[in-house]
Amino acid sequence: MQYESTRENRENCKKLERLIQRWGGQLIRLTGEQFYYIERTPGVSAAPFIADYAVHYEKRQIFCVTPIWYHLIHEMGHVFASPSMKASEYDFLGWEFLLARQLKGVDAWLRSNADYGVSPDADLGGLSKSEVAELLADRVEDGKRQGIIRRGRPVSIRVVQGRLQLTDPLGLLFQQDFSDDSLESGFPGRNLGLHNWRAAKEHFRCRLSHAQRRRNGSNRG
Numbered sequence: 474m475q476y477e478s479t480r481e482n483r484e485n486c487k488k489l490e491r492l493i494q495r496w497g498g499q500l501i502r503l504t505g506e507q508f509y510y511i512e513r514t515p516g517v518s519a520a521p522f523i524a525d526y527a528v529h530y531e532k533r534q535i536f537c538v539t540p541i542w543y544h545l546i547h548e549m550g551h552v553f554a555s556p557s558m559k560a561s562e563y564d565f566l567g568w569e570f571l572l573a574r575q576l577k578g579v580d581a582w583l584r585s586n587a588d589y590g591v592s593p594d595a596d597l598g599g600l601s602k603s604e605v606a607e608l609l610a611d612r613v614e615d616g617k618r619q620g621i622i623r624r625g626r627p628v629s630i631r632v633v634q635g636r637l638q639l640t641d642p643l644g645l646l647f648q649q650d651f652s653d654d655s656l657e658s659g660f661p662g663r664n665l666g667l668h669n670w671r672a673a674k675e676h677f678r679c680r681l682s683h684a685q686r687r688r689n690g691s692n693r694g
Contacts, residue, residue: 485578486540493535497533501537508538512536516529516532565621569582571622575626
């Protein structure tokens with residue numbers, strides 16, 4: 474899939490698409506005409522406030538005409554962080570924030586959500602910095618209680634092949650960059666207490682190895 478606009482948007486969309494695929498979903502880009510018919514398909518829910526975005530919750534599909542990474546994060550929240558399409562998107566606001574932070578795009582994400590209603594008489598963009606920080610901290614804590622945030626990171630709660638997809642999005646988003654020494658000072662693994670990309674790489678491999686051993690052990694039983 475090809476992406477337009479800035480380099481940041483292209484790279485972030487590619488990372489999010491890899492995460493969507495790993496979580497058992499699809500990002501499907503359409504023409505305007507194709508989207509017109511798709512949004513009228515049974516099971517497809519069109520975004521009410523963003524033009525040319527829609528999801529099919531049951532099939533884990535996200536449709537769009539022009540992918541923009543902070544819009545994708547929101548639609549991903551509907552598909553992967555919600556128990557149903559009827560769930561409140563306010564419940565996964567902290568989940569969105571953490572994923573935006575992993576992409577180092579919190580400022581852009583906040584600007585894109587300036588009109589997000591957080592109360593009957595207030596939008597996110599109308600809050601002070603301290604009020605935003607307090608709100609997001611509350612939303613993250615609520616996400617932890619729901620199980621959509623684990624060990625400080627957003628996860629998918631959708632069941633794929635009989636098991637929950639609790640894969641570490643940090644490793645998924647950046648695993649193709651592990652061979653790049655230039656990331657040593659800026660690798661977001663520092664949020665895990667990991668000081669460079671080599672430590673992060675080893676941490677991710679150990680988690681995969683441990684998960685594989687558990688699966689093999691359960692299969693033998």
